[in-house]
Amino acid sequence: MTKSTKSAAKQPARSAARTGTSGRRGATDAARGTDAARADSGKIAKTQIIDMVAERTSLNKKQAGDAVATMLDCVVSALRSGQSVGLPGLGTLSIAQTAERSGVRPGTSERITIPAGRKVRFKVATTLKGSL
Known part of the structure; x- marks a missing residue:
């Protein structure tokens, strides 16, 4: 097979994946519509x-x-x-400082230093935690 034949063969599969018509769930998602497909994803x-x-x-x-x-x-x-941002009944979003730490690069097992930074923390409200 030549290179142009391979890419031409892959193109229909890519476009079908984008439209959600390929695979086992694709046909049912297309029949249900995009809102139902999103609801199934849990997000x-x-x-x-x-x-x-x-x-x-x-x-x-x-x-x-x-x-x-x-x-x-x-x-x-x-x-x-x-x-910090408090969302009543939901929880509190806040910023936390992270310290510099060492880690391992997954591909090469090389030891690396991860720089200090900031991250968002979320603390769930007790009312929400109790209702779940």
Whole structure:
């Protein structure tokens, strides 16, 4: 086989994977639609949150999208400035300093130094923890 034949043979498989029509679950996901396929993955997308906010309030989807985006921007900017963000009934997001530490590069087993940094921590609210 030549190189052009291989890439041509792979192209339909890639496009089918992108559309969700290949594989065992592909046909059922296509029949159910993209919202059902996302719900099966265990992760809620931002657009689904916007839809839920629009359904539960008197806001249309554009207004709900603006409200969700603004709230997320506020949370991110507060975290960047080093503040903690409390979300009642959900938990608290905060920034934690990490110390410099040693590690091992997986491919080569070489010892490396991981630099100090900052990471986001999340502490679950006791009300949520108790209801799960």
